[in-house]
Amino acid sequence: MKSAIVLFPGINRERDMARALEIAGGRKPAIVWHKETELPDVDLVVIPGGFSYGDYLRCGAIAARSPIMRDVIARAEAGVTVLGVCNGFQVLTETGLLPGALMRNADLKFVCRDVHLRVETTGTRFTSAYEQGQVIRVPVAHGDGNYFADAETLKRLEDDGRVVFRYCDADGAVTGEANPNGSIGNIAGVRNDRGNVLGLMPHPEDHVEAVQGSTDGLGIFRSMVAALETA
Numbered sequence: 023m024k025s026a027i028v029l030f031p032g033i034n035r036e037r038d039m040a041r042a043l044e045i046a047g048g049r050k051p052a053i054v055w056h057k058e059t060e061l062p063d064v065d066l067v068v069i070p071g072g073f074s075y076g077d078y079l080r081c082g083a084i085a086a087r088s089p090i091m092r093d094v095i096a097r098a099e100a101g102v103t104v105l106g107v108c109n110g111f112q113v114l115t116e117t118g119l120l121p122g123a124l125m126r127n128a129d130l131k132f133v134c135r136d137v138h139l140r141v142e143t144t145g146t147r148f149t150s151a152y153e154q155g156q157v158i159r160v161p162v163a164h165g166d167g168n169y170f171a172d173a174e175t176l177k178r179l180e181d182d183g184r185v186v187f188r189y190c191d192a193d194g195a196v197t198g199e200a201n202p203n204g205s206i207g208n209i210a211g212v213r214n215d216r217g218n219v220l221g222l223m224p225h226p227e228d229h230v231e232a233v234q235g236s237t238d239g240l241g242i243f244r245s246m247v248a249a250l251e252t253a
């Protein structure tokens with residue numbers, strides 16, 4: 023699987039992401055600076071987490087207007103797989119590649135801890151390595167993770183099975199207490215209509231090796247490798 027990680031000033035998770043991609047797929051990703059205008063020929067484009075442009079204006083809003091994003095949008099529209107994690111999810115909503123918005127956490131506090139997620143669908147190129155309803159533990163670290171979509175959009179997302187991950191407790195129950203940021207419907211990750219773009223707030227790339235305390239995040243990377251590895 024050939025992949026590229028897009029890098030903006032203020033991003034800080036690109037190394038974690040590169041390591042996760044290499045562990046799962048055996049190949050180092052290309053790192054592409056945001057001022058570039060063209061991505062290399064890749065199967066996967068990743069926008070990692072961090073604090074692009076210091077979260078000025080709105081998280082991800084300035085990065086979304088970087089030169090490289092024109093090509094990211096073009097690739098996504100051509101069907102190339104795109105993954106956005108945390109700040110990357112915020113960038114994808116700011117470009118319109120994913121619906122909804124990430125607002126300030128409901129309690130107005132930065133949240134940094136492990137959460138549980140329920141895998142809502144295994145029918146995606148990002149989740150085929152998991153089991154339906156599987157509960158995984160991964161970290162979150164964000165101030166603006168409060169997912170919101172208007173009622174019509176939300177209905178479409180739910181009806182079409184586009185909610186890919188939901189915050190839950192250790193037993194898989196979707197409760198208010200298990201929701202770290204106030205996200206509507208406990209939504210932690212959504213995909214686009216076509217199924218080639220996924221955004222999620224938690225950091226699967228930080229739970230891929232035993233030394234990190236869990237390897238629950240590896241399934242996302244294994245799923246992508248299984249879907250995108252070309253002979």
Ligand SMILES: NC(=O)CC[C@H](N)C(=O)O
Nearest residue numbers: 071072108109164165166
């Ligand atoms: N870890 C991250 O990517 C954080 C995203 C963003 N800076 C926020 O605080 O919401």
